[in-house]
Each structure stands twice: as C-alpha cells, then as structure tokens.
Amino acid sequence: MxxxxxxxxxxxxxxxxxxxxxxxxxxxxxxxxxxxxxxxxxxxxxxxxxxxxxxxxxxxxxxxxxxxxxxxxxxxxxxxxxxxxxGYAAADGQVPTDLGPGAERLLERFSDTPMFVSDAAMNLLAVNSAFMALEHWDLTGDRWEWNIAWRTFCAPFTAFKQSAADATDHEAVLVASLRSALLRYPRDASLAALVDELRSRSRVFDTLWRAPRPVEAYESSATFVRSDGDSVTLVGNLLAIPGDDLSALMLTAAPGSADAARLAEVVSAADGPAVIKVGQPGPG
Incomplete structure (x- = not known):
C-alpha cells in the first residue's frame, strides 16, 4: 500500500x-x-x-x-x-526559511493590504510596505526580535493593542503552531531553543504549552497606534502556504468602515520596496 x-x-x-x-x-x-x-x-x-x-x-x-x-x-x-x-525521515529536519516565489507574489499583489510571511517557527521572513506603514514593529536587539511568539509573550509591542478575548485567541494559535512545528522539525536546534526560552521567560506561554487551549479561530482583531497618535483596528487572518510550509497574515478592515478609510490613508503614504525581507538586524 x-x-x-x-x-x-x-x-x-x-x-x-x-x-x-x-x-x-x-x-x-x-x-x-x-x-x-x-x-x-x-x-x-x-x-x-x-x-x-x-x-x-x-x-x-x-x-x-x-x-x-x-x-x-x-x-x-x-x-x-x-x-x-x-519510509524515511526528511533529510535535515530543519525549519525551511526560503521565501519562495509564490509567497513573494502574494506580498506583491496585495500591496494595499498589510501582510507578512512567516516560517513554521513563527519567524517573519518578509513583509510588504503596507505592513511597515503601520509603524508598530519596533526592534529590540533580541535574538528573536522578528519572532511573533517571542514578541507576543516576552517583548510585547507598545503600539499593538488587543482585547482579552482576541489576545486569548492569538496566544492559542501561536502555541499550537509552535507545538506542531516542533513535532515536524524535532532536530531544529534554533526552534528548540526558542521554545525553551519562551517557557523559561513567560509563565503564560509555559502554562499554555503544558495545557494548550483549543484553537477556535485563526483570526483576531488588534488596534495599531501610529506615531501620529491615530489608530486603526484591523482583523488578522492567518493563511497557510503549504508547499513551502509558510504562513501569511493579512490585515484588513471592514469594508466601508472608518478603519478602512484610515487604512487606505496609511497605505497610500507608504513607500519603499513592495517586498521587504526581514529577520536580520533591520529590514533589508
């Protein structure tokens, strides 16, 4: 068979x-x-x-x-x-980090929608200029400053606000994603180190790791506060890119809403390249 x-x-x-x-x-x-x-x-x-x-x-x-x-x-x-x-194990057992042409096209074609692409360990690989225009992703100098789970549990963004319910959904997705990644890539030393550090640094993460909450929805809402003091509330939807084992997050506002109008203003003022590869000490 x-x-x-x-x-x-x-x-x-x-x-x-x-x-x-x-x-x-x-x-x-x-x-x-x-x-x-x-x-x-x-x-x-x-x-x-x-x-x-x-x-x-x-x-x-x-x-x-x-x-x-x-x-x-x-x-x-x-x-x-x-x-x-x-009947064989994969050759290296490492989390793949190649962006891939499909993921890059996705970022390019949705230029008016804030979006990023992450690997299975929740490290951001690339973002589009609309995402950078939200101005919330500050750099900390930490080893995992571009890791979504690390920033959520250990170094939260000051310009990123969520309700308790949305934060609960967001945390459940992150823990479930990392647990799944560790099962698929048990020999990835960087992934194992990230999980160990998260469990050591964050009591919330460690509790969820030992007793995961069921994932009810792969979306949550958040408010992004920009440097000019204005804010925009967006819904993030997580999409799988299965061929490369990547994920994409799209941030959208309800059509016709004040947030949609504000998002259009923010995106129209965005500049820079359509796709920005990250994960180094700063975009580049």
Whole structure:
C-alpha cells in the first residue's frame, strides 16, 4: 500500500510540474506536466524505473526520493510527504526559511493590504510596505526580535493593542503552531531553543504549552497606534502556504468602515520596496 501511495504521489507531482519551471520547453505536449523520460533524465534514472516507481513495483532508496524531489523542485511539505510515504525521515529536519516565489507574489499583489510571511517557527521572513506603514514593529536587539511568539509573550509591542478575548485567541494559535512545528522539525536546534526560552521567560506561554487551549479561530482583531497618535483596528487572518510550509497574515478592515478609510490613508503614504525581507538586524 505504501509503495502504491508513493507512486501515486510521484505521478501527481510529475503531472502538476510546469516544464518551464525546471528548464524544459513547453510547446508540443500532449500530456500534462513532465513526461516520465524527462523526470528520469532530470533525476538521473531511467524512464522505466520511474514507471515502476509510479506503479508501486519498486521501493525507492532515500537517495532516489531526494533526487525526485530535487528534479521536480517540490516544496518542503511535498518533500516531507514523499519521504514519509517511502519510509524515511526528511533529510535535515530543519525549519525551511526560503521565501519562495509564490509567497513573494502574494506580498506583491496585495500591496494595499498589510501582510507578512512567516516560517513554521513563527519567524517573519518578509513583509510588504503596507505592513511597515503601520509603524508598530519596533526592534529590540533580541535574538528573536522578528519572532511573533517571542514578541507576543516576552517583548510585547507598545503600539499593538488587543482585547482579552482576541489576545486569548492569538496566544492559542501561536502555541499550537509552535507545538506542531516542533513535532515536524524535532532536530531544529534554533526552534528548540526558542521554545525553551519562551517557557523559561513567560509563565503564560509555559502554562499554555503544558495545557494548550483549543484553537477556535485563526483570526483576531488588534488596534495599531501610529506615531501620529491615530489608530486603526484591523482583523488578522492567518493563511497557510503549504508547499513551502509558510504562513501569511493579512490585515484588513471592514469594508466601508472608518478603519478602512484610515487604512487606505496609511497605505497610500507608504513607500519603499513592495517586498521587504526581514529577520536580520533591520529590514533589508
């Protein structure tokens, strides 16, 4: 059964791969995605072996799994799924931190909506200029100054206000996300250190870690106070980017509301690049 499932997964990924993304010509094709011969050439194996794999008649080695994943340029989640179906652990067990073209396009296309992209450990990887225009993300000099969980539990933002109910929902999501990440990436030393530090520094986090609250909604409301004294209340919705194991948070206001009008003013005054990669000692 596992061989059949692995073979089906390889075939599905092969047929879903755009030839152009792996450097192959697009024209004159009668089938979707790549041919078996093309996958075999890219992965360093025969087309007949690819056929046997897809039909569940051969069990791949760990090296074969890695070669297929590289040839198809799959995201982290698909790579881990192939490893699991073949009976192997993922090669490194580290939280992926590549922004990826899909996440970058998301930030670019929603330029009028404050948005950021984070990895599975809740580290911000990139933001758009609309997000920076909210002016609430100050830098502390801490190791985890760009980590959402750390900033929530150990170094709260002074210009970020939430009701008790919204804060409860927000905290539950963060703890659940980190618990899930630690299960998926048990060998990531930085992630383990972050969790240990959070449990040592924050009694609230440690309590939630030992007895997690159920996640009722992957959204919460917050008020952002800008340097000019004005404020805008927005709702954050967390969206998964599964292929790269990333998440995106979009901040929006109710259509036609005073907050929507204020947000439009704030965003219209935003400048700088459309996508700002972060995680270093300052945006850049």
């Amino acid at each position: 596992e061989r059949q499932e692995f073979g089906a997964a390889v075939r599905q990924l092969r047929e879903a791969t755009d030839p152009a993304t792996v450097g192959l010509p697009v024209g004159g094709r009668r089938v979707r995605g790549l041919r078996r011969e093309e996958l075999g050439e890219l992965a360093g194996m025969s087309a007949d072996y690819v056929r046997r794999l897809e039909q569940g008649r051969s069990h791949p080695s760990a090296g074969v799994v890695n070669a297929i994943a590289r040839a198809l340029r799959v995201g982290r989640a698909d790579y881990e799924r192939l490893c699991a179906l073949a």
